[in-house]
Amino acid sequence: MEVSKFLGSVHPMLVHFPIALLFAAVGLDLYACLGRDERAAWAGRLLLVLGTVGAMFAFVSGSFAEIWAARPPAYVPQEPLKRHEGLATLTSWLFIGLVAFRSFLSPTAARPLFRAYLAVALVGLAFLALTGWHGGQLVYRYGSGVEGRTHVPTAQDLAVLSQRNSRDELDYSEIMHHIFGWLVLGLAIWLAYQQFNLPYVEGIRAIGPVLLVAGGVFLMIFSDFDAWPLSDIKPITDREVLAHKLIATMMILIGMGASLVRKGAGSQAGNLQNRLVAVLALAGGGILFTHVHTTAPYSDTAIGVYLHHLSLGILALLCGGVKVLQAWLPGRRQLWDQIWILLLFCISFMLLTYNEGIPWYLEY
């Protein structure tokens, strides 16, 4: 619990990073476009990535802050909290999309696309400012995080605070995470097998994409049973359902893409694959960092889920970072491959030992 309170308390500190870095990034890109300056473009791209990663950390710390703000004795009203969270989701995902788009752009080679990127980036900055303004209102108007400031909660707020997941829901979620832990372990072993060039490696290469596609299809069908058939009881637009279906789609597409690229030749396919995986790791990390526990949003289970997702999200970002380094420094390919496999083993361990609630390694 103290860890979650600490992580919530650093939210006011962390929000400065995306605000400063993203404004600077778009400013540099604007200058790069007008002045056709590749150095400014390089700096703008770097700051955009750093600012977006900062936004993810700011978001997850905000999730912890939201829980403690809504709980007694503060009882900050939930409606403005949700408004700020909605704007933060929009802003974070807009910049994740911009990072993905920007990573393939040059201000000199593709000017119309770069201008389009700048237009959307300016809209993103507007939403970033709006998100920050609403966050300030939570403090100045509602006293969020201010000691001694309390509110009288509405009956509806108390009912939402009282929501808890049933034991069946928690068990189902744990089983799903453990199944995917085994899947990731299989992928890690598959990669390690190839890394050490063990016997029958050519035949073994086909297994990885099959595992990914099979895992994606499994997740698409078996995640969120109460969302089937697609209905308003728990629609696909529910954030948790959306996150699970998007992860399933990512797995299927990565598996299909990996299978097709495997048949192709040359370093260009490998380089593209690295960039693709890097951006998808960023998107995967973004999904984990911005995951909102919609049922029982202020329960201890939600705190535990956010702690787990923070750890997994950091590992996902590290995976993306390794792939970026592999593209920039291809001379040390073997080192990056080994680190990548090690990270996959870490992720599989985290998933196999996943529990719904405060993580086992924080229980004391």
Next chain:
Amino acid sequence: MVPRVLMTLVLAVLAARPAAPHAGDPWSVTVEEALGDLTLLLVTLGVLLGLAWTVLRPAVAEWLQEVPGRREWLGWATVGGLLAGGLAWVALRGTFFDLFLPPPPPLETHKHYTEHGGVVTMWGDYHVEVARYRSTGRPMAQGAGEEYRVWLTDAYRRPISNEHFQGSITVTPPPDEARPAAGARRDLVPGPGGPYLMARYPLQPEKVVVRLQLRAPGQAMRFRVVFDGKAPVHPPDRWCEVP
């Protein structure tokens, strides 16, 4: 031709409305939440599809060379477009169109149905259900007695945990209401099996007057209920005070 097709699509889109409020919440989705969900969906799909294309393009080009028939290509593209459009339709209709269409009727509020066989009354958005359970067997020491349970819910009858409210109960036969006997007033304690508060008494006469005092954050409520073994004799009186 094109404007007619577009108009038909727009009318079809407007005609498809969700039958129930978004995600089962009692109120419609907010603008910020809808835009946030929509952006999340579109960006992720765009990232996936757009970047996957950079990897899949050589393979697709090779496939096209092997199978140059335009009709087959158009057929597969149409199937893919319908699938993608169908998924987008289902995903979007619960959020994007909520913003532009009149909201569906909200879930009923202040429904005074009894969930536990008790008496329901309200104070503002709070709803209280008081239930009396009697065991008319052996003396209390051997399991007989009565139990009074109190549930608190919000305007939509969603339960509020007993962590968020406390109170006391006084049970007296009607003649003793003005001067309750010692031990008639007891503090409510959390129930073991659900989000309610409870108190236990020895077996009382069939007709009793129950007075409740409940405290929720910023609220104080008092209720009076009469139980006669069947329906309550009098409707519950209520009055409130600001702490």
